[in-house]
Amino acid sequence: MNFNFKKISVAAIGVTVLLATAAVVFSQQPQGPVLPPPPGIGFGHGPGAPGVPPDGFGPLGPFARDLNLTEDQKNAINKISDSFRESTRALHEQMRALHENQTDPMSGEFDEATFRASAEARAKIQVELEVAHAKMMSQIAAILTAEQKAQLAARHEEMRRMGPPPPGVPIN
Numbered sequence: 001m002n003f004n005f006k007k008i009s010v011a012a013i014g015v016t017v018l019l020a021t022a023a024v025v026f027s028q029q030p031q032g033p034v035l036p037p038p039p040g041i042g043f044g045h046g047p048g049a050p051g052v053p054p055d056g057f058g059p060l061g062p063f064a065r066d067l068n069l070t071e072d073q074k075n076a077i078n079k080i081s082d083s084f085r086e087s088t089r090a091l092h093e094q095m096r097a098l099h100e101n102q103t104d105p106m107s108g109e110f111d112e113a114t115f116r117a118s119a120e121a122r123a124k125i126q127v128e129l130e131v132a133h134a135k136m137m138s139q140i141a142a143i144l145t146a147e148q149k150a151q152l153a154a155r156h157e158e159m160r161r162m163g164p165p166p167p168g169v170p171i172n
Contacts (some may be wrong), residue, residue: 059084059140063155067148076143082135088129095125 058082069077078099078167103109109159 014035049084059136060152063152066155067144067151069148070172073143077140080139084132088132091132093127095122095129098122098125 059077064077098118098121103111103114105115142154
C-alpha cells in the first residue's frame with residue numbers, strides 16, 4: 001500500500017509541475033488576436049519613422065536603395081509621401097474608430113446588421129485608401145527615369161514570383 005501511495009504522490013507532483021509550466025508558457029502568449037495594421041498604414045511615412053530608410057523614401061521600401069535616386073527625386077518623393085499621409089489621415093482615423101467601436105463577436109452579443117454595416121464601412125474606406133495609394137505611386141513613378149522604372153518593375157516581378165511573405169514576417 002505504501003508503494004502505491006508513493007506512485008500517486010510522484011504522479012501528482014509531476015502533473016502539478018506540468019500544469020504550472022503550461023500556465024507560465026500560455027500566460028506569455030499575446031492576448032487576443034494579433035492583427036496586422038489596417039491596409040494603407042505604413043505607406044508615406046517620412047524620415048525617421050520605423051521601417052523607413054533614413055533618407056526618407058519610404059513608399060518604395062527596400063527597392064529605393066537600388067535606384068540611385070538623386071536628392072531632387074528623394075525630396076520630391078518625400079513631398080508626395082507627406083501629401084499622401086495628410087490626405088488620408090481622416091480615412092485612417094475613421095478606420096481606427098470603426099475598429100475600436102466594433103463589438104466582439106465572441107462576446108455573445110452578435111448583431112449581424114451592425115457587424116455587416118461596420119464591415120461595409122471599413123471596405124469603402126479601404127477602397128479609398130487603395131486608390132489614394134495608387135495615385136501616390138503613380139506620382140512617384142512620374143519622377144523616376146526610364147531606367148529606374150525598369151529596375152523597379154524587374155524587382156516587383158521578382159517579388160511577385162516569390163509570392164507573399166508568410167504571416168508575421170517583416171517586409172523590410
